[in-house]
Amino acid sequence: MLDLTNFEGYFFDLDGTILLGDKLLPGASEVVNRLRHQEKCLRFLSNTTTQTAEDCCLRLRSLGLEVEAGEIVTAGQIAAAYLLSHALDPKVLVVGAPALSREMVRSGIEITADPLRASHVLVGMDTSFTYAKLHEAAKAIRAGAVFVAANPDANCPVDGDLLPDTWPLVKSIEAASGVGPHVMTGKPSQYYGAQIMQDCGLAPEACLMIGDRLDTDIAFGFQNGLATALVLTGISHNSEWDAGQRRPDYVWNSLEELVSAFSSVF
Structure with a gap:
């Protein structure tokens, strides 16, 4: 697996990972800005069916996060x-x-x-x-x-x-x-994964999936050959792991831990 800072693609879930309700979660803005400065491939992968990508984009921009609708993929x-x-x-x-x-x-x-x-x-x-x-x-x-x-x-x-x-x-x-x-067809399906990899033009092993749900976000990473990171700011918690269950490659309390990892590199 690549070093945390060496992935080419960083895929984020939205609700529970980047934002919660009408607030950005800790570290969200900083990590997106750092990755964008390094010209990494950013995608925001949501299972929502109640908002279009444009709706999601407007919502994020209203909270101060600069994203493009083309970076957002919905179910x-x-x-x-x-x-x-x-x-x-x-x-x-x-x-x-x-x-x-x-x-x-x-x-x-x-x-x-x-x-x-x-x-x-x-x-x-x-x-x-x-x-x-x-x-x-x-x-x-x-x-x-x-x-x-x-x-x-x-x-x-x-x-x-x-x-x-x-x-x-x-x-x-x-x-x-x-x-x-x-x-x-939504996360964690391999069809969703194939569409994203084709869009980014990257190999799965060059990408990191970051999300708050074991059953969709982390399972999406597992099923599509991506490295995985669970943030404990949303649905899933450490106590949900069963004995012998495969665990994410990284577990963070929030995206601030990813910001800290980047601080010494870029």
């Missing part, structure tokens, strides 16, 4: 890329937030509300999920539509609470349709 973008690469003319029934539908439309994917026309059912976080949406999604899948889950997240931390995210909706649709998801 919605990855789902759109998957649909376009696996279907000639997908017609997608979306269960999700307006941002997920906007991502499909921007990518040139047709959205349909007719379950009998849908070639795919795409599920993301949906705070307006209803019995009617459950029925329509299950009906489409029973009629042959391919079931796509945008991420495997069970919950989303918001203002000290945990809101149900994508996976509870996926499981309810699975129960109603009798069919599980054909694919999950």
Whole structure:
């Protein structure tokens, strides 16, 4: 494994890693500025389906972090890329937030509300999920539509609470349709990893994945051959490791520890 300062690509999760709520986390601004000064490849990899990359960019800039929308990758973008690469003319029934539908439309994917026309059912976080949406999604899948889950997240931390995210909706649709998801395209999937590595043009071993969740961020690194760093500023904690479970290469209390490692080098 490379020395901590010698990676060419540094991939950061957003919520719980770079920011929490409406505040940047300690060390976030400093580490991004140092890496940018060294002309490293920076990417911010989110499993969000409720915000577009542009939404995320505006949010980060409002907190004082200078990023470009092209450096941000969302689960919605990855789902759109998957649909376009696996279907000639997908017609997608979306269960999700307006941002997920906007991502499909921007990518040139047709959205349909007719379950009998849908070639795919795409599920993301949906705070307006209803019995009617459950029925329509299950009906489409029973009629042959391919079931796509945008991420495997069970919950989303918001203002000290945990809101149900994508996976509870996926499981309810699975129960109603009798069919599980054909694919999950978000972190930690290898499809997501392949898209990022192609985008950056780097070998996996030259990259470090930094995040706060063992089940998505760190698992993403493991599945895609990246070095991994867990920050204890979000969801996961040291106590969650099982005996014999593979551990991240680095564990930090916050990104300030990465800043300290860089201080003697650049």
